[in-house]
Structures are given as C-alpha cells and as structure tokens.
Amino acid sequence: MIETPYLLFLGDAPDGLAAKVAQGIRDWRPDNCVGQFRMEGCKADLKLPDMTLAEAKAAGAKTLVIGVANRGGKISAAWKKVLVEALEEGFDLASGLHNLLRNEKDLAAVAEATGRTLHDVRIPSVEYPIADGTKRTGKRVLAVGTDCSVGKMYTALALDKAMQEKGMKSTFRATGQTGILITGDGVPLDAVIADFMAGSIEYLTPDNDPDHWDVIEGQGSLFHVSFSGVTLALIHGGQPDALILCHEPTRTHMRGLPGYALPTLEQVRDSALMLARVGNPDCVVVGVSINTQHMGEDEAAAYCAEVEARLGLPTVDPFRHGAGRLADALAAV
Amino acid sequence: MIETPYLLFLGDAPDGLAAKVAQGIRDWRPDNCVGQFRMEGCKADLKLPDMTLAEAKAAGAKTLVIGVANRGGKISAAWKKVLVEALEEGFDLASGLHNLLRNEKDLAAVAEATGRTLHDVRIPSVEYPIADGTKRTGKRVLAVGTDCSVGKMYTALALDKAMQEKGMKSTFRATGQTGILITGDGVPLDAVIADFMAGSIEYLTPDNDPDHWDVIEGQGSLFHVSFSGVTLALIHGGQPDALILCHEPTRTHMRGLPGYALPTLEQVRDSALMLARVGNPDCVVVGVSINTQHMGEDEAAAYCAEVEARLGLPTVDPFRHGAGRLADALAAV
Numbered sequence: 033m034i035e036t037p038y039l040l041f042l043g044d045a046p047d048g049l050a051a052k053v054a055q056g057i058r059d060w061r062p063d064n065c066v067g068q069f070r071m072e073g074c075k076a077d078l079k080l081p082d083m084t085l086a087e088a089k090a091a092g093a094k095t096l097v098i099g100v101a102n103r104g105g106k107i108s109a110a111w112k113k114v115l116v117e118a119l120e121e122g123f124d125l126a127s128g129l130h131n132l133l134r135n136e137k138d139l140a141a142v143a144e145a146t147g148r149t150l151h152d153v154r155i156p157s158v159e160y161p162i163a164d165g166t167k168r169t170g171k172r173v174l175a176v177g178t179d180c181s182v183g184k185m186y187t188a189l190a191l192d193k194a195m196q197e198k199g200m201k202s203t204f205r206a207t208g209q210t211g212i213l214i215t216g217d218g219v220p221l222d223a224v225i226a227d228f229m230a231g232s233i234e235y236l237t238p239d240n241d242p243d244h245w246d247v248i249e250g251q252g253s254l255f256h257v258s259f260s261g262v263t264l265a266l267i268h269g270g271q272p273d274a275l276i277l278c279h280e281p282t283r284t285h286m287r288g289l290p291g292y293a294l295p296t297l298e299q300v301r302d303s304a305l306m307l308a309r310v311g312n313p314d315c316v317v318v319g320v321s322i323n324t325q326h327m328g329e330d331e332a333a334a335y336c337a338e339v340e341a342r343l344g345l346p347t348v349d350p351f352r353h354g355a356g357r358l359a360d361a362l363a364a365v
Numbered sequence: 366m367i368e369t370p371y372l373l374f375l376g377d378a379p380d381g382l383a384a385k386v387a388q389g390i391r392d393w394r395p396d397n398c399v400g401q402f403r404m405e406g407c408k409a410d411l412k413l414p415d416m417t418l419a420e421a422k423a424a425g426a427k428t429l430v431i432g433v434a435n436r437g438g439k440i441s442a443a444w445k446k447v448l449v450e451a452l453e454e455g456f457d458l459a460s461g462l463h464n465l466l467r468n469e470k471d472l473a474a475v476a477e478a479t480g481r482t483l484h485d486v487r488i489p490s491v492e493y494p495i496a497d498g499t500k501r502t503g504k505r506v507l508a509v510g511t512d513c514s515v516g517k518m519y520t521a522l523a524l525d526k527a528m529q530e531k532g533m534k535s536t537f538r539a540t541g542q543t544g545i546l547i548t549g550d551g552v553p554l555d556a557v558i559a560d561f562m563a564g565s566i567e568y569l570t571p572d573n574d575p576d577h578w579d580v581i582e583g584q585g586s587l588f589h590v591s592f593s594g595v596t597l598a599l600i601h602g603g604q605p606d607a608l609i610l611c612h613e614p615t616r617t618h619m620r621g622l623p624g625y626a627l628p629t630l631e632q633v634r635d636s637a638l639m640l641a642r643v644g645n646p647d648c649v650v651v652g653v654s655i656n657t658q659h660m661g662e663d664e665a666a667a668y669c670a671e672v673e674a675r676l677g678l679p680t681v682d683p684f685r686h687g688a689g690r691l692a693d694a695l696a697a698v
Contacts, residue, residue, distance in 0.1 A: 261559065
C-alpha cells in the first residue's frame with residue numbers, strides 16, 4: 033500500500049504523453065495529488081501547483097510518484113539528485129519503471145538510512161496464495177477484451193466512478209502498474225509466478241458486503257496468444273458475477289501479433305462466459321465498452337448502436353458517453 | 366540441461382512411493398541410470414545396481430539426482446554428507462525439492478569450490494522471451510486434461526515411446542519437475558513469471574523437421590480455477606497441431622477444489638480446441654487417454670469403449686493398453 037497523497041514527479045518529460053502515468057493519477061484520483069514536480073525543460077503539465085519538495089512536504093505529501101517514462105532505460109543523474117533529496121526530506125518513492133528503484137545502490141542505501149520505502153510496483157510485494165476457489169461474498173465485475181490495450185483499465189476506472197456517483201458501493205481493483213500507482217494498491221499480475229496468478233486475484237478481491245462491487249481491471253485477452261493465460265487467471269481468480277466486453281474497432285490485427293485477426297465480440301462473449309461459469313455459474317455479460325478514439329462522433333455513435341442491436345447489450349464509449357449505462361446494468365444484476 | 370547418465374539418490378526413503386521421481390526416471394529413461402544410491406534404512410528399490418559414489422563415477426555417472434522426497438521439508442545432515450561428497454567426487458546435483466540446493470550454504474560453497482553445478486529444476490534457469498506467436502515448423506501434440514493429475518505426463522511419455530517404436534520422430538517436452546528430471550531438460554512452467562509463460566513453451570518447442578513431433582507434457586486444466594492460466598499458456602505457446610484428452614473417471618471433484626465438478630470430455634474437447642485454433646487453425650483432437658487405475662480390467666475396457674463410441678476417437682489407457690493407437694492417430698494427421 034503506497035501512502036497518499038502524492039507529489040507527482042514529471043522529471044524532464046519531453047511531452048505530455050511521456051507523463052501519461054501521472055496524467056492517469058491526476059485524472060482518476062485528483063484528491064491523491066497535492067502538486068507536480070517539474071525539472072528544467074519539462075514539457076508536460078498536469079495543471080497542478082508546481083511545488084518544491086519542501087513545499088509538497090508541508091502540504092502533506094507522503095510519496096513522490098515517478099509519473100513519467102525514463103529515456104534510454106536508465107535513471108539519470110539529474111533524476112537521482114531529486115529522488116535522493118526526496119528520501120532525505122522524508123518521502124517514500126513509488127515507480128512503475130522497468131529499472132527497479134531497489135536495484136539502484138544509492139537509492140537503496142539512502143532509503144535504508146532514512147527509513148523510507150521504495151515501492152517498485154512492477155513486481156509483487158506479497159507472497160500470494162494458490163487459489164482455492166472458495167465462493168466469496170460481495171460482487172465482482174471484470175473487463176475482458178478482444179485484444180490487449182483496448183481500454184480495459186479506462187473502462188474499469190470510469191465504471192467505478194459512475195457507480196460511486198450513483199451511490200453504489202464499488203472499489204477499482206488494479207492489476208497493472210498504472211492502475212496500482214493510481215490507487216496506491218493492487219496486484220502486478222504480469223509479474224506474478226504462474227502457480228499463484230489466480231490466487232493473487234482472490235487475494236485482491238476478498239469477501240465484502242453483499243452489495244459491494246469490485247471492479248477488476250482486465251489484462252490481455254483470451255485470444256492473445258502471448259498473454260491469454262493471464263486473462264484466464266483473472267477470469268477464474270476473479271470469480272466475476274458480471275463481465276464487460278471491451279473492443280477497439282479500427283485495429284487490423286492483435287497487438288504485437290501481425291497475422292492474428294481480432295476475435296468478434298460474440299467469440300469473446302461466448303468463450304469468456306463459458307470459462308467464467310466454471311468459477312461462478314451465475315456470471316452474466318452486462319455490457320460492451322467500445323474505444324472509439326479513432327472514429328468521428330457520428331461514426332462512433334453508429335458503431336455503438338450497431339453493436340448494441342446485434343448483442344442486445346448496453347454499448348457505450350465511456351470516454352465519450354460516460355459509463356452510467358454500464359453501472360445501471362450492474363445495478364440490475 | 367542436466368548431464369547424463371545419472372546415479373539415482375534414494376536416500377532413506379520410507380517406501381517405494383517416496384522415490385516415485387526416481388522410479389519415473391528408471392521407467393522412462395533406463396539408459397540414463399547407471400545405478401542407485403541407498404542409505405541405511407532405505408525401503409525403496411529400483412532394481413538397479415547399488416553403487417557407492419566412486420563406483421558410479423567409474424561407471425560414467427555425471428549427475429546425482431535426488432529421486433526421493435525429503436521428510437519434514439528440510440535436507441537432513443545425513444543427506445548433506447552424501448551430497449557434499451558427491452560434489453567432491455565430481456558429480457553435479459539435480460533436485461526437484463521445494464528447498465533449493467542453492468539455498469543451502471554448504472552445498473553452494475562446495476559446488477563453487479569444486480566447479481560443479483546445482484540443478485534446482487523447480488525454478489527456471491533461462492530468461493524466457495514473451496511469446497510472439499510465429500508459426501513454427503514441425504508438429505506438436507499436447508495433452509489436455511479434465512483435471513490436474515489425471516495422467517497427462519504419463520500419457521505424453523507413453524506416446525513418445527510408442528511413436529519412437531514405430532519409427533516416428535518425436536521428443537517428449539517436459540513442463541514439470543518430474544518430467545525435467547526424467548529427460549534432463551524442460552520448462553518448470555508453474556514457476557515461470559506470468560508474462561513469459563507462453564514464451565517459455567515457444568522456447569521449449571522450436572522449429573523442427575516437418576515430420577517431427579514434440580510431445581508436450583500438459584499441466585493443470587482449463588477447468589481448474591487455480592491453474593487454468595498455465596494450461597492456456599500451454600495451448601497458445603505450444604501451438605499444437607493435435608490434442609489428446611486425458612481423464613480419470615472415478616474422481617468426484619476437481620483436485621483440491623471440493624464443490625467443483627469435473628467437466629465432461631466434450632466440454633474439454635470443445636473449449637480446448639476453440640482456444641487452440643486461435644494459434645493454429647488446423648488443430649484437431651486425435652484421441653483420448655483414460656487413467657483407469659481405480660477400475661477393474663472389464664470396467665476399464667467397457668469405459669474406454671463407451672468413450673470411444675461417444676466421441677468417435679481412439680480411446681485407451683496407455684498403462685493398460687499401450688499408446689500405439691494414439692501414435693497411429695498422430696501419424697494420420
């Protein structure tokens with residue numbers, strides 16, 4: 033569990049896209065952000081107060097979160113200076129970088145000397161159990177996709193927000209690095225050892241109130257041959273009561289797999305539902321989330337209407353249309 | 366890759382079952398075994414020559430394989446004495462124990478000083494790639510089960526043997542600890558990190574002759590909620606041309622999961638085939654392997670005949686009937 037609130041470190045981001053992790057935190061958990069820390073030449077701007085480490089500390093920030101990708105796969109000396117000072121000022125550090133903070137000898141030594149914590153969210157910090165399949169109380173919804181990177185995390189976050197706005201009880205459950213940094217907690221599923229994948233998701237979504245929903249971030253796709261095992265572990269470990277199908281209509285092949293066509297929404301619906309019912313015989317598919325970022329307004333509306341008629345399920349782009357109809361569909365389960 | 370031939374270490378096994386790993390090596394790769402090493406009080410006997418370390422060394426043995434389970438989850442002082450002497454005599458050590466050899470300070474130090482290798486086959490020794498789904502040359506068959514521990518490894522080993530007896534080109538590809546110790550090579554799939562599971566199986570079953578078959582050891586089951594993700598990674602990483610269904614008919618619930626019924630063979634056939642065709646559209650189901658160890662001779666024959674008629678596929682218990690008919694079915698693919 034990463035302590036909040038955060039000071040968001042944007043470093044020397046060459047553009048806004050490089051700081052998309054910080055942008056995600058700012059968009060979805062603005063209350064977690066007291067300000068941003070930008071270095072000389074930083075081209076990203078989250079429209080948060082620019083703060084020094086001391087100012088952020090005075091404003092209550094507990095953790096400096098690296099919300100920017102590093103260039104060239106190493107942590108530069110200029111970054112290091114800030115990170116070491118942050119530890120000395122009493123901040124924990126959190127990072128989703130491939131290079132682990134704990135493998136940097138200076139950071140590890142200063143963290144130990146100052147008693148601060150280095151959170152490398154790419155790797156598990158917990159020894160997860162093997163899944164035991166016991167039925168848990170409370171409800172769970174999982175986003176399943178036709179492909180990787182079609183908007184499953186966005187859908188889950190938007191759904192969680194819509195549910196809370198309607199007064200429903202819900203918790204977004206992160207299963208990837210960005211989601212973990214946004215919420216401060218979760219399971220980095222792609223880094224979990226095979227035998228413990230489903231168990232890590234049981235751990236992430238424990239017993240809860242009967243009317244509480246865990247909104248579980250999906251990963252991969254049953255039809256993506258590189259990562260499908262991760263997806264099935266989510267379906268079985270998550271024990272979902274409801275599935276939401278996610279799709280990006282303009283993609284010409286599976287991400288990273290030229291020659292592999294995308295499955296149809298019907299194929300994903302049928303295969304995911306059949307497998308989900310092994311763990312939860314009452315599981316249903318409640319809606320469809322379409323990522324229409326590469327479509328015009330009219331085209332997007334027409335596409336969603338066509339899918340809605342074809343599958344007989346509420347179909348929205350949560351970014352354009354909000355996730356309210358998906359939340360309503362869950363409320364009716 | 367573990368160097369062969371082996372001296373099989375049976376330690377102080379309280380009975381034959383405790384030495385089942387050694388028994389598997391002796392049954393399936395007798396040419397890999399020069400002898401057995403038994404300590405005072407050992408109740409297991411593989412009917413191999415009893416040898417001292419020096420005698421086995423003189424007979425050409427390269428590796429001392431721990432073929433017995435340890436009691437109480439620790440490596441005893443009596444075992445240690447033998448293992449240290451073996452390193453000093455020039456043997457490598459190989460083990461599938463949960464306690465890793467490399468974590469024993471004395472063994473690690475002696476291995477380093479003597480230049481010998483400690484093979485802990487429970488954990489990967491390779492950095493596997495992420496699967497890229499590229500079509501590989503050669504053919505592959507995968508055993509898929511209704512449940513865990515229904516005889517998938519046995520089926521694959523028997524099939525490999527039957528194929529070789531018929532002059533077909535085949536290689537058993539181990540994906541678990543026992544299989545790795547039997548053959549000296551393989552992927553400990555349950556210990557691989559999630560993102561690299563399918564890639565590890567691509568690595569295990571590379572391009573080969575067009576008429577060569579990799580016989581891939583299955584793991585878990587699509588219908589076992591604890592381990593299904595591992596099974597799907599095998600189906601997608603293995604890119605199988607053929608599937609063999611494995612079943613144990615007397616089981617009353619999924620292994621370790623009271624309350625979870627076994628799927629039917631038809632459910633496993635349909636779901637595994639649908640998912641396998643994502644990676645290989647030409648995949649077919651060629652036969653059924655039934656583990657009839659808890660049935661009488663007549664009952665076993667009647668059960669296999671019933672399944673054969675129902676599914677229209679050659680159905681055998683490889684232990685009772687041999688795997689020849691399954692090999693013939695593969696030859697016809």
